[in-house]
Amino acid sequence: MKNNKILASGLLFLLSIAFTACDNHDSTGYEYAPNMYHPVGYEPLSQIDSNRINQYGMNMRLPVDGTISRRNYKTRFGSGDSAVADLMVYNINKDSLRIAERVLSNPVPNNEKTLEDGKELYVRYCWHCHGENGEGNGPVAEKYKGVPNYKSDAYKNMNDGHIFHVITHGKGRMWPHGSQVSPEERWKIVHYVHKLQQG
């Protein structure tokens, strides 16, 4: 009887150590039922076991060559007579900035809502380099250097196509941002940048 008590308290002690000792930042700790936690299907961003079929043993795969992004399916902007149809699939070579300047024009109607969206997108994707008012004085620009002022003579008259093309493919020290912002979002940013150019 006495032995049992000692055994029980000893077990309790060990158990308490086992539960508390794992205060380790590198460990997720214990899981109660891993087979309910871990996905059965392929999750792109959770890799429990190595995938036997795909390259690199990853669940994620690159799209097949020639895949067309369907996020460009929205084609009509504005309403009534001012409605514009634009597929927003542009095949302008990244070196053909002058062609973009001549050919492209903003299909998204310029209104308060667009400017509001444009500002939000600008804060997300541009602000840290180009700065609050587009003066090239964002916190990253200090380190990165070479960020222009939208209001300066050489930049204040740049048109829709130019700005869109530069966001998509980059220019000078700016790298392409086409993978981060969709064409529609880019056109909204273009409207907001025009506003900043005027000061």
Place this chain on the structure above:
Amino acid sequence: MTKLPICQNNFITQFIVNFRNNFSYKTFFRDIINTNAAPNYRKIPLQYQIPILLLWREKANFFNMNTVKTNLHSKTMRSTAKLIVAFGLLFCTQTMAQDAAAGEALFKNNCSSCHAVTGERVIGPGLKGITARRDLAWIVKWVNNPQAVIASGDKYAVELYNKYNQAQMTAYPGLKEADISNIIAYIDASNAAPAAPAAGAVAAAPSSGGATDSAPSALFSYILVALMVVMLLVLGVLFAILTILSKAVTGNAAATSAANGASFMDTLKANLSKVSQNPTIRTATVWLFILLAGKATLDGAFNIGISQGYAPKQPIAFSHKLHAGQYEINCNYCHTGVNRGKSAHIPSANICMNCHGAIKRESPEIQKIYASIENQQPIEWVRVHNLPDHAYFNHAQHVNVGAIECTQCHGEIEKMEVVQQRSTLTMGWCIDCHRKTEVNTKDNAYYDKLVSAHKLESKEPLKVANIGGLECSKCHY
């Protein structure tokens, strides 16, 4: 600091600076006669040429004056010279200060993002001594249309273009010759200005900052050491008192100090064994142990499946503190999926390259990204926030419609060197928020009927729980 008088031309500026700081005529005229300065002289606008010419005419006298100081004649000459100099300065400072001020504004607006006024290379070359390298006509041509100058086969331009990795300067056709002269005036003036105080201030700032940074930790360790000493002293005193007391109790005044210690230990042992024999105390000790162990066990059991505090080491030592904190890069910039879908996305290497294609290329951590891109080998980041598969969560829903800040669930990411899971991510934690959070129904026609239906039943504002935020099948399906 007084604003320095600024002139259009390098050697005038130099002259004024010299005049202010122990002016020596000798140096000034050596500069004037200097062949480098001579072509510049021709470019000085007419109104500034008069004082310079006056000075030039008197130069022989100045030289005399410098060598024969006690001569009365030279004294008069000296005052005449001072008058002329003052006259010249009046011209220079009044009109030319404006020029350089205009030049400064132009420079900051158009040039400063790629050029420094010093010799330092930023994106393009540093502009210090630009007038010695190139003449004004060439500079104007270049600034107005660099492409044409390169295309014309100008040797210097082509060399420059190749030296700077064939990155061509933006054309500024709007800048006229006068504007460019103003900018050059500003560049010359900033280089002529004594840089010593500024450099001193810069050098002093980090050292004083360092002192304040290290001060608290040093102070802290001193306090700790002092406390330790005090505690040791108190312990010694207590021990002494104990010895004296035990001596008094046993009444053995003749015993030696060693015997004293032994007697104290003996009594302590005897007392302890007496206490351990006591059944009440034994039971109480056992119960205390069982309760404490039981509590630790329960606490541990409740933490099963909860990874709060999980902060795994990542393959690349990316610091959110630096990127999101110091440089204030928006979360969305890298986590592009957060507004669009279920997952916030781990950024692909091309987003890293948006900056690191150009900066901090030599860092070994950044080199890992290059290696990954070159070898087509994905970077295997360790996932920190993990919901069990049987619970569905969508970022877009919470961030777009719910307008919840990232930090509400993820904590102060902008202060984390290594990302840590701050919230418990338990079902209780989800439900708690769904019960408390009011739905933002303003200007959203989708909610109109729901709000009017809700108003019939309750006076409370519409919460997430009221629109199905507690339904099992909302998250478990």
